[in-house]
Amino acid sequence: FRVGLNGSVNGESRSDSWNGSGSFAANRISDDWKLQFNVNGNRRENHFEVNDSTTVTSEAHGYGLNARVVRSLGRHLSAGARLGAEASTFLNQDLHVRMASAVEYNFFPYSESTRRQFTLQYSVGVNSYDYREETIFEETSERLPDHLFVAAVDLRQRWGTVNVSGEARQYLHDPSRYRGELFTNLD
Numbered sequence: 311f312r313v314g315l316n317g318s319v320n321g322e323s324r325s326d327s328w329n330g331s332g333s334f335a336a337n338r339i340s341d342d343w344k345l346q347f348n349v350n351g352n353r354r355e356n357h358f359e360v361n362d363s364t365t366v367t368s369e370a371h372g373y374g375l376n377a378r379v380v381r382s383l384g385r386h387l388s389a390g391a392r393l394g395a396e397a398s399t400f401l402n403q404d405l406h407v408r409m410a411s412a413v414e415y416n417f418f419p420y421s422e423s424t425r426r427q428f429t430l431q432y433s434v435g436v437n438s439y440d441y442r443e444e445t446i447f448e449e450t451s452e453r454l455p456d457h458l459f460v461a462a463v464d465l466r467q468r469w470g471t472v473n474v475s476g477e478a479r480q481y482l483h484d485p486s487r488y489r490g491e492l493f494t495n496l497d
Contacts, residue, residue, distance in 0.1 A: 311334075311335065311336050312333075312336075312337075313332075313334050313335075314331075314334075315330075315331070315332050316331045316332070317329065317331070324358065324359040325356070325357060325359065326356075326357050327354070327355065327356040327357070329352070329354040330352065330353055331350065331351065331353075332350065332351055332352075333349065333350040334348065334349050335347065335348035339420065339423040339424060341420055341421055342382050343379075343381060343382065344378070344390070344423070345379055345380075346376075346378040347378075348375070350373070351372065351373040352371060352372050352373075353369075353370070354368075354370045354371070355367065355369050356368040356369075369399070370398075370399045370400045371398075372396065372397060372398035372399065372400060373396065373397050374394065374396035374398075375394065375395045375396070376393070376394045378390060378391070378392050378412075379391055380412070380414060382420055385420065385421075386415055386417065386418075386419065386420070387413070387415055387416075388413070388414045388416070389411070389412065389413045389414070390411070390412055390414070391410065391411055391412065392408070392409070392411075392433055393408070393409055394407070394408045395407045395408075399442065402441050402442050402443055403439060403440070403442065404441060404442050405438075405440045406437065406438070406440075407438045408435050408456075409436055410433040410434060410435025410436070410458070411433060411434060412433035412434075413431070413432055413433075414429050414430065414431040414432075415429065415431075416428065416429045424466065425465070425466050425467070426464065426465050426466070427462065427463070427464045428462070428463050428464075429460070429461070429462050430459075430460070430461050431458075431460040431461075432457070432458070432459050432460075433457065433458045433460075434456075434457045434458075434482075435455070435456060435457075435458070436453060436456075437453065437455075439452050439453075455481070455482040455483060456480060456482055457479070458478070459477070459478045459479075460475060460477050462474070462475035462476075463475070470496065470497045472495075472496055473494065473495040473496075474492075474493070474494050475493045476490070476491065476492045476493075477492075478490045
């Protein structure tokens with residue numbers, strides 16, 4: 311289990327802001343199964359005093375849930391399913407749900423997963439989007455197939471933890487629509 315809380319408050323004579331985020335994760339990894347669940351949320355608010363009678367407020371929030379169930383097919387190979395749901399004012403999403411099947415290869419045996427993992431994962435799925443406002447593509451909702459490649463390193467030692475992961479995602483209906491992300495965490 312892992313719980314995370316983060317927040318900050320900032321103030322000046324004509325502006326102030328605050329933000330907060332929280333997360334909860336529960337993972338169970340055995341020789342046969344890998345179960346991973348996490349829930350997260352964040353909220354940010356900014357106030358800017360333009361003049362004595364006008365204040366501009368900017369707000370953004372988001373919430374998410376992710377689950378992964380994986381069955382081992384040997385010491386290094388596994389297959390399973392991913393499910394994610396999120397809502398985000400920043401991303402213009404009332405609700406985004408992704409369901410996918412995946413295959414994963416771990417360079418370390420799964421029996422060592424509580425201490426170290428180096429995984430490559432490929433998934434194919436379907437995304438369902440309901441937008442808060444019409445998009446630049448004139449959509450208020452849509453269903454889009456995609457594929458996703460994830461490379462991740464997780465090391466847990468007495469001296470701390472290292473997590474690095476990169477993702478590349480591409481929509482199958484329009485290959486020109488893609489994105490990449492890189493995440494790092496050191497404790």
